[in-house]
Amino acid sequence: MATKSNFISSHQKQFQFGKSNAQLAHCCMFLFHLSALQYLHTLAKEVYNQPDNGTKNNWESSPVPSPSSTQPQKQTRGKGKKRKTPDFDSDNAAEDVDFVPENQDTEEESEDEDTQEDLDLEKTHTPLKDLRSRRISRGLSSQVRYHGNSPNGLSNNMMGPIWMCTKTTKTFRDEHCNEWVFAEWMPSEKDWHCLSDSEAEKYLPQEMMSTAFTFSREGIREETPLHRMKRFECLPPHPERWDMLFYTGGPVWAMDWCPSPDGAPASQYAAIYCHRNLDDQHRMNELYTKPGLIQIWDLGQLHPQSSPRLAYGIAQDKGFVWNLKWCPGGAWELPTTNRKAPHMPRLGLLAASTSDGHITIYSLPHPDTLMARRKHTVQGVITLKRGSFKTNHDEKNNQVLSMDWLPVKPHNILAAGFYDGTVALWNLSSRSILQRVRAPDRSFTLYPYHCFIAHDNATRALSFCHASRDLMVTAGDDRLVKMWDLRRTWEPCQSFKRFLSTEAAWPLHWAGVFISQESTYATFGQHGLNYFDSGYLGFKPLFLVPRKGTMWSLSISDWLNTAVTADSVGDVIMVLIPNLFNNPCYLKRSIDRRFVSTLSRPASHHTQISPKLTIVLFLFQRTFKNVQSRAPWKHMQVAEAKGGLCLDLMPLASLTKVRFNPNLCAQSWVLSGGQAGLVRAHCLRAMNSSHINKMVQESQAQFSTMFPQDTTDSQGDASAVRHTTEKL
Template sequence: MGTHLLVPAAGQNGMHFFSLQQPLCSDRASGLSRGSRTDTALGGGGRGGRGSMGRLHPPVVWEVWGGVEVCWGAASGGVGGLAEGRELAGANGMVPAFSCAQKSKPQCRGLAPNGFHNSIMAPVWKCPSITHSLRDRHYSPWEFPDWLPSTRKWTFLSESECAQYLPGEMKSPLFSIQREGIEEDGVLYRINRFNSLQPHEERLDVSFFVGGPVWAMEWCPCPEGSAAPQYVALYCNKGMDEKHSLAELHTGPALLQLWALGILQPEAGLAYAIAADHGCIWDMKFCPSGAWELPTTGRKPPQMSRLGLLAAAFSDGKVLVYSLPHPEGLLAHKRAQVQCIATLQVGSIQAGNSSECGQCFSLSWMPSKPHQHLAAGFYDGTVAIWNLPTKSLLQRVRQPDGSLKLYPFRCFLAHDHAVRSIEWCKVNSNFLVTAGNDRKIKFWDLRRLYEPINSIKRFLTTEITWLLPYNGVTVAQDNCYASYGLCGIHYIDAGYLGFKAYFVAPRKGTVWSISSSDWLNAVAAGDITGELLAAVLPDLAMNPLNIKRPSERRFPIYKADLVPCSSAGGEEEPRPKSRTYSEMTKEHCLRFQDTDLIGDSSLSALDLTRRPVPKGHEQGAHKPSRLASGRGSSCSRRDGWVWGLPARGRDGH
């Protein structure tokens, strides 16, 4: 490949949650040598030049291709806060001077081997090397060695005891599936609670019924390159028609479910479920790394091998951290109550009051090792941050049952209303972003909390995600305040480059949830219309104002519609007026329209080892029309469905 220098220019029922598991990557897959390195600047002064509060420096990535160092991003005016204090130098050992007037992108012409235009694929090809390098630097093989699951802390429930925790629906509504490229006779299916549908022999979709409307869901991370079974944790509300007040705390029985999806094969089953009495769960997050170990790890009883550390935000205002064991350690027991490792709440030892800030709606675990901080957003606009391994007597209290109660070491009022979403910067843990019901998105430097770095007032945000290579966030929004034609998914710069918001994808209604893949430079979102969409982003380190072919970057995954049972396989009739769930399911059924994700015309065959084809060497290929969503994706719905889309191959490539 030729040498290119890239220089940037400077809660209620009805919620959809989407979670995307990201693919694995190796140096061979990325096509780069082990000599490549990533130096990312984000924040205040560093040895590369001046830095100032209020500036988020974009990532600077140097890759070695055939002995030539290639820069994939930099900031004019100097680089500050470099990780590990590395000195940036070009091939001649000098720090290059960048200017906003310089050419900001390589000449990518023609089609890539998979049929996409090279201008679309160029950002995708560079992301695996960036992600792999940053994870090598910021991820840990083992953390929190004292927080191991123990059989003494698990209480297995009888059928009568667990009845109050189970979701209310025993069977799924009737549904049919229309798969693209396959002629089907419109057969109607119905699945029992905690069961999955027999997979189709020609497709890789997985569907299972969890018993209620899914409110929160999270993939359990495992080490890169391992062939370990995949697990997803989720919470569903007990009833389909229940309503909850956001302004008041409430407790009650809840069931946290852990589903085993195998080694991304089209098979799903309930591994086990945890009964809790702290109300509904609004959000949950796994520790990013260092919490998983092999199921065969030898542990002296009563300890068990650990699957992961899961933090859950409850409606009683508390955050509970669970140490989850591998299912093999629980033998035949699938429903149990477990003593959490730690209970996190606001206040202090002298004035501990979980109701002070209201319900907890959002969580974010610090993405870089040692992952010791956990941030949470509350109803009154407060953001609290806990130091999990603290030994301070002011922040840590040992409970009579042996568990810990932790108090935050830092609290600040981030918004005037509830904090809907919170995310750490994946490169520098001094920075995080929050979105609230006051319609504001704020970027914060934890070293200077007296004011945000940048505050942007736009539409009502439902969820945000921060992709690794860029100093900005991708935002899902509610349509209640959106201007006509502008409802959907937007990318918003943190404020340093000063770019206008980039419209990633228009949507017809509220986008309830969004998730991103650092490996594929892609986002996926589920909206209120029942559609799941994926989009490949451009290189957002450069001004996206003149991005071409925006529609070619978007790919539908599936669509769900509510139709009369008599027309499940035909034309859709006018929808009835709003009714209760039980009344609706008597006369109507769901129709899933599944797109082809494994054909030759999909991104499931994405080859990250290929590079842009030089001009004059284009390969003729038909344009693909679908996107494979990394290692697997899943979108939760009000009717209690989880619709999974695993990709091909053990490693998700």
């Protein structure tokens, strides 16, 4: 019994102890809930900025903020609600935002654009910081959200990156681009010789009249009779629309705008080269020479009253011109600059790669300083060749298919890609007797300081990085795109295999390159413009502009953060570049960011009998409002859809070159030309904003202060211009 009683007593004690544990646990749970409620109350005050009323349970009656509240919420760790899978095929523009997978705790914002008033930036000059709401992600993937619509009809969320890039571009150019360079390469009257009509005939294009074409503008009802233009003739500009059209005399293949200082009230010039006739064919695998003409066109100050004209032509016997490239900065000076004879004020330095395998740099004067505005022959200031001063490599030389000039000061490096896949680099400021050699005719020849093999086949495209002098991208016919660090060229930094590339551009603001490609090895739908990350952020390629035909050319404006493309179908497509620091693979409805600017199409199906061309200018003069219901957008949508192409109609309408104006005062002007020999210059005025207009006015005021119009004697001296240009 004692044993049993002891057992019962022990059992009763355990039961009592267990009961006390239950009470303790219940008490602990109560304290835990109380502590949790106090924590939530404190957290609610911190997050929603609620006042402390001194009551313990007032968190139950505190109001919950509405979803449209602009107060940021404190991000807490832990599992959030399961997100709905984004619908990439959705047509709802209000839901067209970039999805960031790293941020799972951020609350989605809702906004009603129909009830929100548009922000009139042109009148109020609203600062950028006032348009920001909050960041929806962290680190490099952070994105600034903008509310409302801009005056041009686009959302502020699309125009925001453009405003930020405009300011960044101005700051970068002031620090890295404006400097007086190559003072020894001044144009001289001794190097120029005017040709008679009989002597100039072998250099001129053979097409005396252009193809018959009709010309129309969106939104203007007018009769569109057939036009035929004579060689070097232009159409009178429209009094309401800012556009120009002129005929060069043959299919356009090379084109580039002449750079000028920011704010300079100067005429805009463009260098253009065209074939001598419509049926010219040029070989890449062998060297040859033939006469040709490089045309320098004066487009005036790009206002409705100015008409383009042929300023002068450069007659040369070096063969077909593959590329034209102006020195990016530091080579322009005022046309009123006083220089001692025989020197003349310099317009710029122009590099031309020809079919003899060489690159010639010309020092061009302002047109008004020449005695006669006729065709001229001129000797280049220097010729770039491969090889060395001891070894003649002319018999082993190849065609120069791509070329680029160092975009940052001192602009002393010029790079070229050859048919055999090599890339050569020249130091234009070198004084080494091993690289700089004087020929018997007193001309200079410069040999490269470095060469390397970039591709197994032709180096089709080449571009410097606008933000660094040590980075470059090349694209070859071996279907490889490679990014190089010029300090270690034994292997590329990044390499990926795609399709045939026609042109490449490495912009200032983004850590990647834009490639226009020809998908000869793939199915339909791969022609177009692609963005490739440099590997730092690890993004997949972004397909921005799909096209049916070959995309021959692309150009990017750092001022507008916008790209334009030209293709064999005859369309010029403008695309607004998104914020590429976020993962662009989650960008929905990229079609909302691209617009057709101009259109060329054959007007007759019997092109062999009576070739005709229809040219339509879709000029977004003021606004993009209701763009999806307008004819340009519908045409672009149809042109991107699957369907057959009539290949015998494309060559006449094909556009082979397009270029954005790099100058601040004319940053929205686009120049395009192609197989028909017709060159169009038009203005994307809707892309201008109050921020750009204000920057233009400040630059013009600064330029007029440094270069007064009543320049005399010492102020007009070349040294004064050089010093003030360096300060500018």
